[in-house]
Amino acid sequence: MSTPIHVPTMAxxxxxxxxxxxxxxxxxxGSFDDRAKKIxxxxxxxxxxANVSFAVLGSEEGCSGDPAKRAxxxxxxxxxxxxxxxxxxxxxxKNIVTGxxxxxxxxxxxxxxxxxxxxxxxxxxxxxxxxxxxxxxIAKNLLKGRK
Amino acid sequence: MIPQIIFTxxxxxxxxxxxxxxxxxRRNIFLGKPLEINDNKAKRWKNMAMVAMGQSKMVTRPVAGxxxxxIYIGFILINIEVLEIVIxxxxxxxxxxxxxxxxxxxxxxxxxxxLAVLVIIACxxxxxxxxxxxxxxxxxxxxxxxxxLDGNLIxxxxxxxxxxxxxxxxxxxxxxxxxxxxxxxxxxxxISQFLVPFFDGFETGTLITFERIFWWAHITxxxxxxxxxxxxxxxxxxxxxxxxxxxxxKPKGQLNNMAAVKKEVDLMMGGDPFATPEPSLDAxxxxxxxxxxVTDLNWKNLLDAYSCTECGxxxxxxxxxxxxxLLSPRKVMMDTRDRIEExxxxxxxxxxxxxxxxxxxxxxxxxxxxxxxxTCNACVDACPINIDPLDIIMNMxxxxxxxxxxxxxxxxxxxxxxxxxxxxxAFPAADRGKWIDELx
Numbered sequence: 400m401s402t403p404i405h406v407p408t409m410a411x412x413x414x415x416x417x418x419x420x421x422x423x424x425x426x427x428x429g430s431f432d433d434r435a436k437k438i439x440x441x442x443x444x445x446x447x448x449a450n451v452s453f454a455v456l457g458s459e460e461g462c463s464g465d466p467a468k469r470a471x472x473x474x475x476x477x478x479x480x481x482x483x484x485x486x487x488x489x490x491x492x493k494n495i496v497t498g499x500x501x502x503x504x505x506x507x508x509x510x511x512x513x514x515x516x517x518x519x520x521x522x523x524x525x526x527x528x529x530x531x532x533x534x535x536x537i538a539k540n541l542l543k544g545r546k
Numbered sequence: 547m548i549p550q551i552i553f554t555x556x557x558x559x560x561x562x563x564x565x566x567x568x569x570x571x572r573r574n575i576f577l578g579k580p581l582e583i584n585d586n587k588a589k590r591w592k593n594m595a596m597v598a599m600g601q602s603k604m605v606t607r608p609v610a611g612x613x614x615x616x617i618y619i620g621f622i623l624i625n626i627e628v629l630e631i632v633i634x635x636x637x638x639x640x641x642x643x644x645x646x647x648x649x650x651x652x653x654x655x656x657x658x659x660x661l662a663v664l665v666i667i668a669c670x671x672x673x674x675x676x677x678x679x680x681x682x683x684x685x686x687x688x689x690x691x692x693x694x695l696d697g698n699l700i701x702x703x704x705x706x707x708x709x710x711x712x713x714x715x716x717x718x719x720x721x722x723x724x725x726x727x728x729x730x731x732x733x734x735x736x737i738s739q740f741l742v743p744f745f746d747g748f749e750t751g752t753l754i755t756f757e758r759i760f761w762w763a764h765i766t767x768x769x770x771x772x773x774x775x776x777x778x779x780x781x782x783x784x785x786x787x788x789x790x791x792x793x794x795x796k797p798k799g800q801l802n803n804m805a806a807v808k809k810e811v812d813l814m815m816g817g818d819p820f821a822t823p824e825p826s827l828d829a830x831x832x833x834x835x836x837x838x839x840v841t842d843l844n845w846k847n848l849l850d851a852y853s854c855t856e857c858g859x860x861x862x863x864x865x866x867x868x869x870x871x872l873l874s875p876r877k878v879m880m881d882t883r884d885r886i887e888e889x890x891x892x893x894x895x896x897x898x899x900x901x902x903x904x905x906x907x908x909x910x911x912x913x914x915x916x917x918x919x920x921t922c923n924a925c926v927d928a929c930p931i932n933i934d935p936l937d938i939i940m941n942m943x944x945x946x947x948x949x950x951x952x953x954x955x956x957x958x959x960x961x962x963x964x965x966x967x968x969x970x971x972a973f974p975a976a977d978r979g980k981w982i983d984e985l986x
Contacts, residue, residue, distance in 0.1 A: 406982045427969040430978045439981050457979040461968035469921045470957050471836065471943030473804045475964060477811040485815070508800035513808065 404440075404447045408457040409490050419454040421525075422492045424506065426499025427462055439498050442522050449534045453496075459486050463505040477513065480505075484515035494518045496525045553635035553765075560769030567776045571852060574890040578845035583792050590791045593932070598790040603930040607859070610675075613668040617704070620665035621783070627658050627711070631765050644732035655733035659715065662708040663737050669701045669708075676701075683858030688877040693779065693856055700780045707767045714760035716741035717753050726750050782855035786931040789853040792846055793932035798923040801940060806833065836944030839905040840886045843938060850933040851882035860925035860935055871918035875925035875935035881910035882938060907942050916942050917954055 412419050423446065428435035446453050464479030483506075487495075495517045497503040507519035520528075529535040596602045601618065605611035633642045644651045676684050676697055683689075684697075715738035721729040745753060775781055837843055860875035861867050867874055885906045892900050907916075919939045926934050946952045953961070960970045968975050 404985045406985065408979070425978070425981075427971065430981060431969060431971055431973045436981045436984075440985055443982075443985065455979070455982075457982075458975045460978055461975065462964045462970060464964070466960055466970045467964050468801060469940075470953065470960065471940065471945075471947035472961055473807045473835075473944055474810065474948065475961060477803065477807050478814075479964060479968070481811050481815045504797075504799040508797050509803060512803050 402447050404444050406443050407454045409454045409459065409492075410457070412454045413490065417452075418491075420452045421494040421496050422487070422490075423453050423455050424495050424497040424499070424502055425455055425460060426497060426502045429498040430460070435498075438522075442498060442526075445526060445529070445535065449529045451529075451534075456486065461486075463499075463502045465501045465505040468505070468509070480510055480513045480515070484510060484513060487515060487517065492517060494520075496520055496522055498522055547638070550636065550638045556766065556769065557632060557635065560772060564772050564776070567773070570890065570894075571776060571781075574886050575845050575848045575852065577841050577886065577889060577893075578843050578848040579841075581844040581846055583846065586795055589795055593793060593795075594787055594791040597793075597930070597932060598786045601930070603928075603932075610857075613671050616661075616664045616668040617672075620661040620668075620708075623661055624658055624665075624708075624711070626654070628765075628768055631761070635765060640728055640730055641732045644730060651732060652734040655715070656736045659712065659735060659737040662711050666705055666708050669705045673698065673701050683862045683876075686858065686861065686874060686876075688874055688880055689856070689858075693880070696778050696780075697856070699774075700778065703767065703771050703774070707764060707771065710760045710764040710767060712738045713741060713745075714757055714764060717745050717757035717760065720745055721750065721753055721757060724750055726754065779854065779856045782853050782931065785849065785853035789849055790932050792849065794926075794934060794937075798926055801921075804835070804944070806835070834945065835948035836946070837938065837941035838907050838945050838949070840882060840889055841899075842945070843882070843906075843941070847882065847934075847938055848886050850935075850938075851879050851886060853931055854879040854883065854933055855931075856880060857930065859928040859930065860933070863924040863928040865920060865922060865924060866918040871915075872912070873915045873918035875939075878911060878915070878935045878938055879933060882906060885910050907945065911942065913946060913952065916946065917957070919943075 406423075407419075409419070409422065423443070425439050426435075429439040430436070461483055462479055463483065464476035467479065468476035495506060497506065497519065500521060503519060503521045506515065506517065510517075526535070530537060601611065601615055604614050630641065630643050634640060641651075643654075647654065675681055676694075684694075689697075715733065715735050718729060719733070719735050719738065720742060722731045745756060748756065775783065834842055840848065854876070856876055856879075858876050860879075861877070864873060864875055885904075888902075888904070889899075892902055907913075916939055919936070921936060921940065923936055926932070926936055929935075959972075963970050963972050967973065969978075
């Protein structure tokens with residue numbers, strides 16, 4: 400827990416000539432809802448401690464359009480998708496890890512047909528991979544008996 | 547010779563009426579919009595083998611699953627005996643297969659008798675579950691009246707048919723022992739032997755009459771049942787197979803992107819925003835966004851509706867229903883079937899499609915039901931034959947929003963927020979990174 404958490408935006412990264420391994424797609428809940436923000440912060444902390452090169456979109460991130468789509472507003476959904484895909488493709492993003500499960504489904508399953516093709520994984524899968532690869536040092540028995 | 551002629555006529559009439567009704571239902575299903583499903587055939591056959599033939603999703607509820615499998619196996623195997631009865635009826639023979647199968651025939655007949663008893667037991671269990679025990683999903687509002695009667699009728703008819711089979715065998719074996727003319731010695735009767743004492747006291751002539759009555763009752767019963775099935779929820783015994791074959795292979799969470807909308811968005815985002823599409827002379831009236839009536843649905847949605855056997859697992863698993871909302875996915879499927887039947891009847895009467903001023907959305911399904919759905923897919927997941935009520939619900943919402951601009955206030959404000967500041971809530975995009983400042 401020693402490394403201070405640093406969360407660069409995609410714009411900052413590109414400006415300094417860096418390309419992050421993975422984009423952390425936070426989602427609206429993770430950005431605005433107090434409880435969900437705890438998850439966002441904890442995940443940013445995990446990424447930092449595991450030395451993952453990552454960035455967020457910050458103010459350039461927009462609602463994936465999922466709530467609009469599921470309420471029947473296909474037009475609004477596709478407008479949101481088009482805007483997000485323009486931003487993501489503009490930064491040439493390849494890998495996305497999502498904080499939000501709804502964004503995960505939408506970006507992974509519904510964006511490809513609209514021109515957005517990325518490797519999308521959920522943050523729980525990402526953490527699991529970090530542990531498996533030995534990049535995240537978890538004290539033995541820490542998770543024992545917990546669900 | 548006369549019984550053979552009567553039988554042939556009866557059989558042809560039964561099969562003919564059935565074929566006519568099937569043709570009608572096929573036409574009704576294709577009143578739905580075209581949809582091409584011919585990808586991934588290997589996976590589709592596998593789904594059909596596992597889900598429909600293998601009953602893989604039935605057994606997630608062990609009690610219903612177990613007894614359902616008894617009836618399912620009983621139904622399929624006893625059909626072999628029905629085939630013999632039909633051949634006997636047409637040729638005037640008695641137990642036609644016996645000479646060809648030898649000892650195996652005795653085994654088969656014995657096995658069928660055991661199956662028949664198991665089917666009777668399963669039907670009695672199901673009658674108990676439907677009428678006496680307090681299983682909530684059988685007592686919901688959409689199950690009042692005809693659907694309840696329908697469910698009970700099927701079970702009662704099955705008990706009667708199986709009973710006739712056993713009583714027929716009981717009389718038959720007595721006649722075989724007495725060496726009655728025409729009654730060749732064949733078959734083994736592990737169950738019906740216990741019915742022998744009830745019939746043993748009768749004269750041979752009377753017994754022959756009894757045996758014939760049960761024989762005719764069995765086959766006429768089957769022909770009547772055959773023609774009852776397409777009018778009933780019980781039609782799932784046939785449509786479960788194509789329905790699982792054509793079921794959705796994509797991830798459940800993935801909703802389709804409407805192609806018509808994509809065209810509009812592409813025009814706005816990419817090309818010349820002021821460009822108007824080339825006018826086309828052969829273009830008909832613009833297509834409706836979403837679904838208002840059954841003919842806006844695609845044929846797979848309508849196949850789903852005809853395949854539904856109203857078991858209610860969808861509704862039982864629906865979080866909206868569990869929390870007291872009006873929505874019942876089962877009712878959505880039943881409404882869809884009732885409405886397409888109505889549209890089909892109008893078509894038969896008038897000879898051409900007519901506007902009857904009635905629509906699925908509005909007259910059958912209310913907006914309140916549609917807005918209760920969380921699109922969680924629990925209903926789709928629970929369905930033992932992969933019916934998709936969510937697709938119908940989603941497309942009706944699309945109609946409400948994109949054609950009629952009708953949404954509850956909370957949803958309207960969500961739309962406004964997404965449109966104005968890129969989030970479902972009224973927070974400015976500039977504040978998205980605020981959590982970063984709160985770190986460390």
